[in-house]
Amino acid sequence: MSNVTGTAFVVAEFRSEENAETAPLYTDNVVKIWLNEETKRIAEEIAQNSPAAKEMIKLRTKYFDDVLSNQILAGCKQVVILGSGLDTRAARMNGEGVLYFEIDDRATLELKESTFKAHKITANVRYIPGDYVKDGLIALLKQSEFDFDLPTYFLWEGNTTLIAKKNVIFVLEQIRDNFKDFKLSFDYMSEQVIARTTGYQDINDYIDKYESMYTPWITGFESIETLAEDLKLKIIDNFSTADLHQQYRPHRSLESNLFKFYFVCTLENAVGCVSQSF
Numbered sequence: 001m002s003n004v005t006g007t008a009f010v011v012a013e014f015r016s017e018e019n020a021e022t023a024p025l026y027t028d029n030v031v032k033i034w035l036n037e038e039t040k041r042i043a044e045e046i047a048q049n050s051p052a053a054k055e056m057i058k059l060r061t062k063y064f065d066d067v068l069s070n071q072i073l074a075g076c077k078q079v080v081i082l083g084s085g086l087d088t089r090a091a092r093m094n095g096e097g098v099l100y101f102e103i104d105d106r107a108t109l110e111l112k113e114s115t116f117k118a119h120k121i122t123a124n125v126r127y128i129p130g131d132y133v134k135d136g137l138i139a140l141l142k143q144s145e146f147d148f149d150l151p152t153y154f155l156w157e158g159n160t161t162l163i164a165k166k167n168v169i170f171v172l173e174q175i176r177d178n179f180k181d182f183k184l185s186f187d188y189m190s191e192q193v194i195a196r197t198t199g200y201q202d203i204n205d206y207i208d209k210y211e212s213m214y215t216p217w218i219t220g221f222e223s224i225e226t227l228a229e230d231l232k233l234k235i236i237d238n239f240s241t242a243d244l245h246q247q248y249r250p251h252r253s254l255e256s257n258l259f260k261f262y263f264v265c266t267l268e269n270a271v272g273c274v275s276q277s278f
């Protein structure tokens with residue numbers, strides 16, 4: 001765990017738990033290959049102090065699985081996963097001719113490739129080690145014989161809260177300026193959470209505990225509508241995880257007010273969009 005980004009292991013632990021539900025929101029039979037006593041211990045510690053984190057990860061996994069699955073069903077053949085960590089979708093959602101490109105640091109991707117190999121898990125994926133901000137997303141994709149003319153689905157999960165706002169915007173601009181035909185899904189926190197202005201003390205306490213054990217949350221967005229308008233992007237979906245919870249788990253009560261401030265969204269190019277080809 002020391003060489004590889006620890007956050008990705010905790011996400012994998014939380015994601016994996018859903019498999020044990022009687023009616024799971026999704027099935028991820030691959031994720032268990034990353035888990036061991038150490039990842040379990042760290043995830044348990046975090047879950048004890050920040051129980052909502054687990055449920056938020058499960059809700060977003062279900063949403064992103066559904067969007068990706070619909071993209072593949074509609075004929076999308078090229079999927080880019082930014083900050084892919086231990087995401088298993090390339091192995092478990094592999095429609096015919098669908099090629100994945102995964103970007104993360106070298107240690108994470110090497111571990112991923114070797115673990116898949118050891119477990120004889122196949123995935124049609126090109127691993128691109130690098131930093132999509134410092135190295136530039138487009139430069140990284142160019143090194144990998146990426147087809148910029150093909151309709152492309154970008155998944156950017158569990159990243160935007162952890163990187164500087166100007167870098168989030170830089171990534172969005174790179175995608176907007178280099179692809180005619182794309183869809184992009186990501187999750188984000190409300191700016192109010194980061195600024196501690198939600199008015200809910202339980203949320204402020206939650207972040208304090210979470211950040212002291214895990215990693216700081218530095219970026220949130222006040223209004224996705226404003227962001228999309230500024231960047232000339234079109235919003236296809238925008239749901240709070242409270243909305244998702246209501247939809248996916250209608251008989252369970254919300255564990256935390258934080259769900260109202262944590263969102264998933266899908267955007268596309270507003271200009272010259274040819275989305276019917278997806």
Ligand SMILES: C[S@@+](CC[C@H](N)C(=O)[O-])C[C@H]1O[C@@H](n2cnc3c(N)ncnc32)[C@H](O)[C@@H]1O
Pocket residue numbers: 005007008011012082083084085086087103104105108130131132133134156157158159163
């Ligand atoms: C919280 S994990 C989420 C992993 C995965 N997307 C998921 O939801 O399971 C964040 C991942 O993003 C990667 N990451 C963050 N910033 C990055 C950057 N600028 N370039 C490449 N990878 C990055 C980290 O190395 C880490 O593996």
